[in-house]
Amino acid sequence: MGALGVVLFIAFILGTIFLLTSQAKKARETYGFGLVVNWTFVLVAISLGTMLFAALFGDETAQSYDPANALTLWITTVALAGGAGYINVRRSTVKFGIWITFLQYIAAIGIIVPLFLIFSHFRTKGVMSEMTR
Template sequence: MEALNIILFLGAILGTIAVIMNQAKKARDLFGFGLVMNWTFVLVVLSLGTLFFGFLEYSTATDARYSSGSIENGVVLFATSAITAAGAGFLNVKRSTVRFGVWFTFLQVIAAIGIIVPLIMIFSYFRSKSIMPQMFR
C-alpha cells in the first residue's frame, strides 16, 4: 500500500507540473506574459512571505512574553498578504480574462510554494549541517 501512495504522490506532482507548464505556455502565447518572469509572481511571493511571517507573529501571541502587539502585527501582516495577493490577481485579470486571470494567480501561488519550500529546506539543511559540528565541541 505504501508503494501505491508514493506512486499517487509522484503522479500528483508530475500532473501539477504538467498543468502549470501547459497554462504558462498558454499565457505566453495568448496574453504575452509568463508564469515566473512576471511582476505578479513577485507579488505572489511577497504575499506568501508576509503570510508566513504573519503566522509566526500571530503564533507568538499565545506566549506571555511576546503578547504585546503580536496579535495586531499578525493581523496587519495577514491583511498585507491578502492585499498583495489580490493585487496580483487583479493584474492577471486585467491582462487576460477573468477566469484565466484567477486561475493563473492560483497556479502562481502553487508554483511559488513549489519553489520557496524546497529553497527553505535546502537552506536549513546546509545551515544545520554547518552548525552541528560546532555543537559537539
C-alpha cells in the same frame, strides 16, 4: 499501502508540473506574460512571506504573539494577493487571470519550500559539523 502512497505522490507532483508548464505556455502564447518571470509572481511570493509572518505573530502560544501586527500582515497578504490577481485579470480574461494567480501560488510554494529546505539542510549540516569539532 506505502508503495501506493509514493506512486500517488509522484504522480501528483508530475501532474502539477505538467499543469504548470502547459498553463505557462498558454499564458505566454495567448496573453504575452509568463507564469513565474513577471511582477505578479513577486507579489505572490511576498504575500506568502507576509502570510507566514502573520501566522507566526497570530499564534497565541508563541512568544512573539502580537495581534495588531498579525492583523496588519493579514491585510497586507490580502492586498498583495488581490493586486496580483487584479494585474493578471487586466492582462487576460477574468477566469484565466484568477486561475493563473492560483497557479502562481502553487508555483511559488513549489519553488520557495524546496529552497528553504535546501538552505536549512546545509545550514544544519554546517552547525552539526562545528559541534563535533
